[in-house]
Amino acid sequence: MRVFRFVLSLLVTTLLCWQLMVPQAAGDKKLPPIGSFFNPFSGFWKNAEPASGFYYGNPEIPGLRGRVQVVYDDLLVPHIFAESMEDAVRVQGYVTAQHRLWQMDIATRKASGRLSEVLGERTVAIDRLSRRRGMVFAAENDLKAWNRSPESSRMLEAYSAGVNAYIKNLSPADYPIEFKLLDYAPEPWSPLKTALVVEAMAENLCSRDDDLASTNALALFGKDTFDYLYPEWNPKQQPIIPDTGQWKNWQPAAAGAGQLSLNQSKNTDNQSIKPTPAFETDPYVEGSNNWAVAGSRTRSGHPLLANDPHLTLSLPSIWFQLQIHTPAQNCYGVSLQGVPGIIIGFNENIAWGVTNVSHDVSDWYRLQWADPGHNRYMVDGVAQDVVEKIEIIDIKGKEPLRDTVRYTVWGPVVYDFNPDHPLRDCALRWITHDEPEPGGSIVFMALNAGKNYDDYRKALAAYDCPAQNFVFATRSGDVAITVQGRYPVRAPQQGRFILDGSRQSDAWQGFVPAERVPAMKNLSRGFVFSANQNSTPPSYPYYYLGGFEDYRSREIFDRLDVLKNATVDSMKAIQLDNFSRRAADALPVMLALLDRSRLDAEGKKMADELAAWNFRYDADFTAPPLFDVWFDSCYDKTWDEMDRMESMLIPESWRTIELLEKDTASIFFDHPATTWRESARDIVNESFGLMQAYFRQNPQKRSSWGKFMGFTLKHLALIDAFSRMDVVVGGHRTAPNAMQKTHGPSWRMIVDLGDRVRGYGVFPGGQSGNPGSKFYDNMVDTWAKGAYYDLLFLGSAEEVSTRILGKQTFSPSPQ
Amino acid sequence: MRRALYIFLFVFLTGHLCRFGLPWWGIVPLGALAGWLLPLSAARSFGAAFAGGFLLWMLNAWLPDSANEGLLSAKTGQLFLGLKSGHLLLVTGILGGLLAGMGAVTGFFARELYVGSKSNP
Numbered sequence: 005m006r007v008f009r010f011v012l013s014l015l016v017t018t019l020l021c022w023q024l025m026v027p028q029a030a031g032d033k034k035l036p037p038i039g040s041f042f043n044p045f046s047g048f049w050k051n052a053e054p055a056s057g058f059y060y061g062n063p064e065i066p067g068l069r070g071r072v073q074v075v076y077d078d079l080l081v082p083h084i085f086a087e088s089m090e091d092a093v094r095v096q097g098y099v100t101a102q103h104r105l106w107q108m109d110i111a112t113r114k115a116s117g118r119l120s121e122v123l124g125e126r127t128v129a130i131d132r133l134s135r136r137r138g139m140v141f142a143a144e145n146d147l148k149a150w151n152r153s154p155e156s157s158r159m160l161e162a163y164s165a166g167v168n169a170y171i172k173n174l175s176p177a178d179y180p181i182e183f184k185l186l187d188y189a190p191e192p193w194s195p196l197k198t199a200l201v202v203e204a205m206a207e208n209l210c211s212r213d214d215d216l217a218s219t220n221a222l223a224l225f226g227k228d229t230f231d232y233l234y235p236e237w238n239p240k241q242q243p244i245i246p247d248t249g250q251w252k253n254w255q256p257a258a259a260g261a262g263q264l265s266l267n268q269s270k271n272t273d274n275q276s277i278k279p280t281p282a283f284e285t286d287p288y289v290e291g292s293n294n295w296a297v298a299g300s301r302t303r304s305g306h307p308l309l310a311n312d313p314h315l316t317l318s319l320p321s322i323w324f325q326l327q328i329h330t331p332a333q334n335c336y337g338v339s340l341q342g343v344p345g346i347i348i349g350f351n352e353n354i355a356w357g358v359t360n361v362s363h364d365v366s367d368w369y370r371l372q373w374a375d376p377g378h379n380r381y382m383v384d385g386v387a388q389d390v391v392e393k394i395e396i397i398d399i400k401g402k403e404p405l406r407d408t409v410r411y412t413v414w415g416p417v418v419y420d421f422n423p424d425h426p427l428r429d430c431a432l433r434w435i436t437h438d439e440p441e442p443g444g445s446i447v448f449m450a451l452n453a454g455k456n457y458d459d460y461r462k463a464l465a466a467y468d469c470p471a472q473n474f475v476f477a478t479r480s481g482d483v484a485i486t487v488q489g490r491y492p493v494r495a496p497q498q499g500r501f502i503l504d505g506s507r508q509s510d511a512w513q514g515f516v517p518a519e520r521v522p523a524m525k526n527l528s529r530g531f532v533f534s535a536n537q538n539s540t541p542p543s544y545p546y547y548y549l550g551g552f553e554d555y556r557s558r559e560i561f562d563r564l565d566v567l568k569n570a571t572v573d574s575m576k577a578i579q580l581d582n583f584s585r586r587a588a589d590a591l592p593v594m595l596a597l598l599d600r601s602r603l604d605a606e607g608k609k610m611a612d613e614l615a616a617w618n619f620r621y622d623a624d625f626t627a628p629p630l631f632d633v634w635f636d637s638c639y640d641k642t643w644d645e646m647d648r649m650e651s652m653l654i655p656e657s658w659r660t661i662e663l664l665e666k667d668t669a670s671i672f673f674d675h676p677a678t679t680w681r682e683s684a685r686d687i688v689n690e691s692f693g694l695m696q697a698y699f700r701q702n703p704q705k706r707s708s709w710g711k712f713m714g715f716t717l718k719h720l721a722l723i724d725a726f727s728r729m730d731v732v733v734g735g736h737r738t739a740p741n742a743m744q745k746t747h748g749p750s751w752r753m754i755v756d757l758g759d760r761v762r763g764y765g766v767f768p769g770g771q772s773g774n775p776g777s778k779f780y781d782n783m784v785d786t787w788a789k790g791a792y793y794d795l796l797f798l799g800s801a802e803e804v805s806t807r808i809l810g811k812q813t814f815s816p817s818p819q
Numbered sequence: 820m821r822r823a824l825y826i827f828l829f830v831f832l833t834g835h836l837c838r839f840g841l842p843w844w845g846i847v848p849l850g851a852l853a854g855w856l857l858p859l860s861a862a863r864s865f866g867a868a869f870a871g872g873f874l875l876w877m878l879n880a881w882l883p884d885s886a887n888e889g890l891l892s893a894k895t896g897q898l899f900l901g902l903k904s905g906h907l908l909l910v911t912g913i914l915g916g917l918l919a920g921m922g923a924v925t926g927f928f929a930r931e932l933y934v935g936s937k938s939n940p
Binding site for chain 2: 006016020024025038040042043047048049052185775776
């Protein structure tokens, strides 16, 4: 009996412990091991930060040369005061990790294809593609080049050491809550991880191409129809750099050097236009605005600069605000987790901001295999060996996946693991795989310390990828913009279609020389701007292609063009502008084609409401949902014959509007299945009916644009409890306030370059990455209502301000 | 009664060793030790140790939670079937109590077995 009682109680106790030790599930949700997660001494309760007070200690960290003071303001922005940039960067690494460690970890895991190590089988496909696209290969090439610059290497090491000084002092109790939820531990940082963060940004911003879809479209339609459907130049475009005769005498050295194989039938392999399984491609959603207005147009007579990069919005926020003060610089702005220096910001003399350059810098080369095992391929009749790279993807709870990636002179063969993939025999030539300039990693630090236009141009010279439009202004009155990046020299149309990998002459013909990259300074019109539109008009002698923005840029141009006596408030008004040029272009055309006599009472009411709409996507407006559903149906019905094919290029929306307006009898308005020949008028009326039907079925979608768009701010691991699902905002991707369901202005910044430089800014999130901190999402509501914070730009660590929360002092640790 | 109080105090006080790196299940052997050293009936050992473990875990969760104004517990509760902050504290206490209590019962029975085997040759 006694034995039995003892054994039973021991068994029950052991079972209880076991149950609390293994991961659990609630419904379909995975839960962490309950015992360690609820344990108040090391579980999630330790992440409940005090809601008031200042509780950061004064760490000693190795490698510091002097004492560094970090002053925190009431938004938890660290203001770093250091004796040298190296010390500042070391502490930047430390404080960034202090607030955003899990975000840093998961971002580099995603870029390097290592998510499955901690998330299990569900992310294997994502990891595999990251590896096969050569993300780590690209990061290793970055590092190889950066290490050739001693300063660059020193800064990267200092940043890494700062992050690691923070990690080293952590006990499991101190880990960010996501580590506890997902049940794994942080690993040390390294310069390679910084390169991976940069590559993740490149993947995000410059990995888009339409090569396969264009090749298919060309094969199906032939050249004339192709040119009719997909013109490269939108006549309404308002390019970043106007033609002022500056490139009249430039002869691209390589244009016409090789005869390209554009229209050869082997590139337009008929097999690839048959319906194939859908391969997911991201819709083109990233964009940004920036501009600088010269003193001639401002009330103060000093320049104003504005920037709002539009990215996938998430919590924790993509940006981290920071001030870095050293004897050589005093700079404020936003940084990226894992990257030393400030990316977008201002100092006592200058301000700058970035938008993405939408050039296509990734091409596909169809290989001619020399052997059935695909170990060799032909280039100009000579067989070359592929270089095999073995990728081992570790998967939590499963056997690792071994994968072999073949690298060619063009780049990796990405899709050959899937015999059905239309790009299975193609290699990816992608600019981000190339070694960058050695100084590439310290571009932003040089910019942070810049004092004038020459410093800015000198700093940018080493910047190549992902290409960015760097807008710039100085307190002394200069405004400028540079379409900075490394661009291949292409023959006309080269890279629009899949290229022939068996011919060296299909290779890129070198790169556009730095001094011929589009740029301008102090134009008489008194402003510079960009919004992801074409860099230049077609007269620019270097051929380029890409996905260019057609609406925001025109609206911003028109607003800047009439500015007089501009103030910070006028800049805010443009950033928050919900006016859509797409709606303004399309709606009058569509209303003119609409046959009102055939509408029912409800339809007439809707048409009236649309006719009275001012083309603004305000959150509480009810007309925008009507227009968007109508326009989207109209677009889909116009291109329905292509929509059914996989990997087919669909014409751009501006071209669709142009056809609705000017070519109503176009054969593309016809539905092939009917005996009747439809025109634009039929499509517009049919889609109006579809719109009515849609709202009859979804009456709740009718209530307002904000509700219709359904904006969400998701946690990076899609944990709903750590997301903000209650934010209602207006805006539209075709309006300067480029809001979408999960994308939008990730940092709104305005800088007034007066006698004393002042900055205003806000981002949808908070400085802390801890969902248990009030600084996790404290700026979200301010952002949603279109308000800004005055950025606290301190002159010294001793400066008195009511906004100071506390100080953290860093000292060198005795070694 | 006094012995029950000792068990309670033993578990509650030594349990704070978990603050210094003892794993979360450390409270089980601590409960067992209390059950062995301070023999009562099985039920009373369990009860006294449960109370000690409950208070230990609950209190150490409640203190940071109240300083945090319940911000994190409200979010974490959503992950666990929509529990409210207070319920989460209760669950935490019960877990600590169960672990300590089961440890104490096991310790008590172990002693019974050991002592019993000696006294009954």
